[in-house]
Amino acid sequence: MSVMTALVITPIIFGLIASFSPKELGEFAIAGIKQVAPTGILLMFAVLYFATMLDAGLFDPVIAAIIKSVKGDPLKVIIGTAILTMIVHLDGDGTATFMIVLSAFLPIYKQLKINRLVLSSIVALSVGPMHLVPWSGTSARAISTLKSDAVHIFNPNIPAIVGGIIWVLFVAYIFGKKERKRLGIIDFQYNHKENLSEEQQGLRRPKLLIFNAILTITLIIALMKGWIPAAVLFVIASMVALLINYPKLTDQQKVMKAHGTNIFMVSSMIFAAGIFSGILTGSKMIEEMANALVALIPQTHANLLPTLTAITSLPASMLFTPDAYYFGVVPILSQTATQFGIDQLEIGRAALLGQMTVGFPISPLTASTFLLVGLAEVDLGEHQRHTFKWAWGTTIVMTIVAILTGSIHV
DSSP: HHHHHHHHHHHHHHHHHOOOOOHHHHHHHHHHHHHHHHHHHHHHHHHHHHHHHHTTTHHHHHHHHHHHHHTOOOHHHHHHHHHHHHHHGOOOOOOOOOOOHHHHHHHHHHHHHHOOOHHHHHHHHHHHTTTTTTTTTHHHHHHHHHOOHHHHGGGGGGHHHHHHHHHHHHHHHHHHHHHHHHHOOOOOOOOOOGGHHHHHHHHHOOGGHHHHHHHHHHHHEEEEEEHOOHHHHHHHHHHHHHHHHHHHHHHHHHHHHHHHHHHHHHHHHHHHHHHHHHHHTTTHHHHHHHHHHHHSSSSGGGGGGHHHHHHHHHHHTTTTTTHHHIIIIIIHHHHHHHHHHOOOOHHHHHTTTTTTTGGGGGGGGGGHHHHHHHHHHHHHHHHHHHHHHHHHHHHHHHHHHHHTTTSSOO
């Protein structure tokens, strides 16, 4: 099935098997849709905004400078993508990171004919270790649940984070070597106009470059500061961008038609994911999965609970929303750990090595995943298949380092 079909049909089938009535499932689903509605609107207009900026040529000077500096070498481009993503993601905001990095790098990958799945994968991998920062939403949940602080949750994991960063740069090197072997080092003079159709060239607005740059910077600052709800912010910004850059209605329609399919795919996937999470949460399936997970651990191997939590934390991102995991699963695991004489904070540190940190950019339960694949113009299923083993590798590397440095024990 397509991802969208699977997100809708699968929970409905299992809900019916579990003897929930169609009315109950409908109520669960609509609750899930209401929960993701602001995010769906955000992504719809965020994609429209950055598509408008790309058409207007905002990123042309940046793209030209980057391509000139990497001299057509796919290896340098991919490693550069990883480093820039890590720097941008120091704020812990996945949505802003994806919008900034993808908008700048997608045209470069197209120009050099680098596989776009490499772009989505390396960006997804690069935000993983950085998402353990204590001000990210995921870490905040863990700290809140365990009634602890950054000193006891984040600090012991710093060596593991460094290990994860080194691993991601190694993976970027592997991707880069593979793409360099496939494409070679391309020696060319960059001229963006040569790669545009006449219609696309007609949409360029070089005289509005400064205005568009100021508008975009203001938008990102407002997004990070939370001055206006993000969904409303992007609705307003995209309308202003369209109106100023394309005062003629026919030009506005060209832009919206050109990107309409992409916008629909991103936003519709969000609402499908809302049905998925709504039914799993409302039916208590998530709660029972947590109980079943704990019941699988033999008492004789209880000392392995933090390690098992860490290793399974990445796959758990595919099943549990961050709220469900950190407010539902982690308390159960931490209480179990306490009964076995294990420090409950180890469970929090272990969970953060994968669950909705490394795992959030491949999970169908987080909105920013759909923004990532939408902006990169790749299929979610293909993105997951291309990224999953490398992402799990990040979690395993960080788990090993965490064990060696005493953040978690075996």
